[in-house]
Amino acid sequence: MPSTSQNNPIAAIATPVGEGGIAVIRVSGKDAIAKVNEAFKGKDLTKQDSHTVHFGRILDKEGQPVDEVLVTIFQAPHSYTGEETVEISCHGGVLVTQKVLETVLAVGIKPAEAGEFTQRAFLNGKLDLDQAEAVADIIHAKSLKAVDAAHQQLEGRLGEHIKRFRQQIIDATAMVELELDFAEEDVEFANKEQLQKLLEDVDEELGNLLDTYETGRLVKDGVKTVLIGRPNAGKSTLLNTLVGKDRAIVTDIAGTTRDTIDADWNYDGLLFKLIDTAGLRETDDIVEAEGVRRSQQAFEQADLVIYLKDLSYPFSEKERVEIAAFQKRSGETPFILIGTKADIELKEDWRTEFDMRISATEGVNINELKKLLKDRALENKHYDASSLLVTSTRHRDALQKSRKHIQEALNGLAMSMTGDFLSIDLRAALNELGTITGEITNEHILDSIFSRFCIGK
C-alpha cells in the first residue's frame, strides 16, 4: 500500500471536551500545513521542517486573534496518519478550542469523522487493522492488564502470529498446487505426509491462540462478578467495601436491594465488574420478585459467582440445597462460598464448607478475599504477563473460521481429495486470517471498527 497517499484535509479536536491546561486540534491531509498557515500568524509554516514546533496566533477571517498557540508540523509520510499533519495546541477552554477548530475549518477543511485519522493511518499502511483496533482498545481500557494486552497488539504481536500462519498456509497451498495426485498414494506419500504435518501444526497453533480468548475477554471487558445470597447476608456491604464507597444502600432490613447494582472495581491490574443483587427469597412483593428474577439472570451471565452466607445463623436445609444447586448450575464458572459477619458469634462451623469467612464491616480477611477473587477468576486460564491474548470477538471469529477450513482441508487430505478441492479450503483459511490484519477488508468491516473510535483519534 502506498504510504504517501494524501486525502483532503480533515480536522478535529483530539483532546476531551472540558477545561484543561491545553487542548489539541489535529489536522491531517493534503496541504494541511498550507491551509493552517492561512489562519496562522507567526513563521511561515510551509517553510518549516517536519517535527518542529512553532509559536504564533490563530487569526479568524477578519484577522482577529482567536488564541495563542503552539503548532507542531509533521511532513508526510512521517506522521500518525502518513499524511501531512498539523497539531495545534491552544488554551484548553471549551469555547476557545471550539473557536480554533471553527477557524481552521473555515479555511476549507472538513470536520473529521470518528476514527478517521486512524482509518487513514490504516489505509496509508501505517498500521495493520488489528493494530488500529488496539489503539481504540488502549483508549477504552479500564484496567492496566487491558492496557498491556492492547499494547501487545499495537506492537504487532498478533499480526506476527497471523503472518506466520498465513505463510504456512501459503506453503501448503503451493504444495497442493503442484497438482499432486493424492489418489496415487504410493507415489506421493512423502509429500502428503509433509502437507498433513504442516496443516496439523497450523491447526494446533490456531487452537493455542484461540485458547487465550477466554482470558483475553476477561482482561479486556472485566470479570463479571455476581454477589448472591439470602437477604441481609451482607452483599451490599461487601460491594461497598470492595469499591471503597457507599455505592449500594445497606440497612438491616432484609430485602433492601431491589435491583441489580453495578460497580467497577480494579484490583491488581484486573477489572472486576461487580454486580450486587437482590437477596434471594420467595416473596409476594412484585418489585422484590422482579429483583430476585434479575439476580438469577445476573447469575447466569457471571464469570465469577460469590455466594454469601451470614454465619450468625445456622444453615437451613433449604439454603444448603439452594447453594448446592447454584454451585452445580455454575458449571465451569468459578463459584466461591463466603461466610459473612465473622466478627459476631458464629453459629456455623464455617471450616467445613466455606472458601473463606470475612467481616466486611471489620475488615477481616478482605485482602485475602481480594486475592482469592483474582486467583479464581483466572484459574485454569492461560495468563502470564507477557503472553499474547486474543481479546476481540472479531479476531476470535476469524481465527475459528480459519481453523475450520484448515480442518476441512485435513479431512479432505485424509479422504485423498484432489488438490483443487483442498486449495479451496486453504484459500478460505487465508482469507479469514487476512481479515484480522486487514489485508482483506471491506467498507462494512471498516465502518464497524472505526465508528467505535472517538472523533479526533
Ligand SMILES: Nc1nc2c(ncn2[C@@H]2O[C@H](COP(=O)(O)OP(=O)(O)OP(=O)(O)O)[C@@H](O)[C@H]2O)c(=O)[nH]1
Ligand atoms: N456485624 C456485621 N454486620 C454486617 C456485616 N456485613 C453486613 N452487616 C450488616 O448486615 C445487614 C445487612 O447488610 P446488607 O449489606 O444490606 O445485606 P444484603 O445482603 O445486601 O441484603 P439485601 O439487600 O436485603 O439482600 C446490615 O445491617 C449490615 O450492616 C459484617 O461483616 N458484620
Ligand SMILES: [Mg+2]
Ligand atoms: Mg443489598
